Amino acid sequence: MTETTKQPIRVALVDDYDVVLTGLAHMFDRYRDRIVICEIDANAELSDQVDIVLYDSFAQPESDRQELAALVRNPRASRVVVYTWNFQPELVESARTQGTHGYLSKTLPARELVAALEAVHAGERVVSEPPSKRVGSAPGLDWPGRHEGFTERESEILALITQGKSNAEVAALTYLSVNTIKSYIREIYRRIGAASRTQAVLWGVAHGFSPDHHRIDHWLGGP
Template sequence: MPPKPPIRVALVNDYEVVVAGLMHMFTNYSERVEVVKLIANREVRERVDIALYDSFGQNQTETEAVERVLRNPLVKRTVIYTWNFEPSRINQAAHDGVSGYLSKTLPASELVRALEQVHTGELVVSPAPQGTSPTGGNWPGREEGLSYREGEAIALITQGLSNAEIASMLYLSPNSVKSYIRSAYRKIGVTRRSQAVGWGMRHGFAADFVRLDPDDTSA
């Protein structure tokens, strides 16, 4: 019997460094997963078995973003790869028609196994993450010492979101968002929001559309 062909997986995110980090996770599993490399901010343009949607730094509701992937006729199944495991969010994703909801704490071997289960038609929801940072992959600001949450906060600030909008997007309390922003500011050496936006623009945090926030106050 000939070996099964690898699952064709598209990695979907607006940040090239995130896509590259995910590709690196699959390096040792090329016989099981064939990664279709995407350029940031592009739609999937060739037929794939699974689109793995990474939610890092998205400045719209997850439903809106995922619906675009679900409507793509070239994508057979869609999986959300995320840090946010609010029950309402998981239920909404299942209602929207996703085939998996996977944690960023999964090591590469378990992530590949989960994608194989999705490929066979299973709905796979991994356990909620217990740690404080993803197991693998990459994100903007990591090389500057920013944690995943700090990097995501700076990404959304760079795109012009307010603290309240960031809290809503990330399902965090306003106080938690302020804490992440303050610690990020200390690490990157800024004290004001406009300085953080400028830093983000220079360090790969700019997405396709940037809306500058006129409120130039500290976190």
């Protein structure tokens, strides 16, 4: 009896930023026999039929019910998985009730991320263990400002500021206090030599903190 060849799982990546998405896509380079990236969407609608949409939450509110709900409803997406380091119980529960199929930590090494996606594809609902307080991103990930020395959290806050969010809005979206946001902003200003919010926004626009708006199809020869 001939054994059926197992097909790789078709995955679409969704986020607002190309640099985040391409860094994530490269994490799967060694696993192309198991995971194939069909498309990479930065504020573009899903166009391919895929097994899993991996929704990277950098500078996007994980509680954005409209974005996740639209992906869950999309008939082209069989399953939707959130990829994040923010494990506030309210966010995990919100994603679950919206019908997502997984909530995965960015601290997972590539092999464990691939295994988790395979479990989701097999019908399991997978939720990672919350990361420790000393959060670090998985090797290979990238984000705006990383090469200028920003942590992912600092970059997320600057990205939200660049998008025009107020301190109160940033605090609500990141589940931090306004005073904590102010502390982050002071550190961001110091790093970039900004004396005002306007200067910080202009710096952010000039250094890739504005959301991108396009799709990358057929990543590295994918379908």
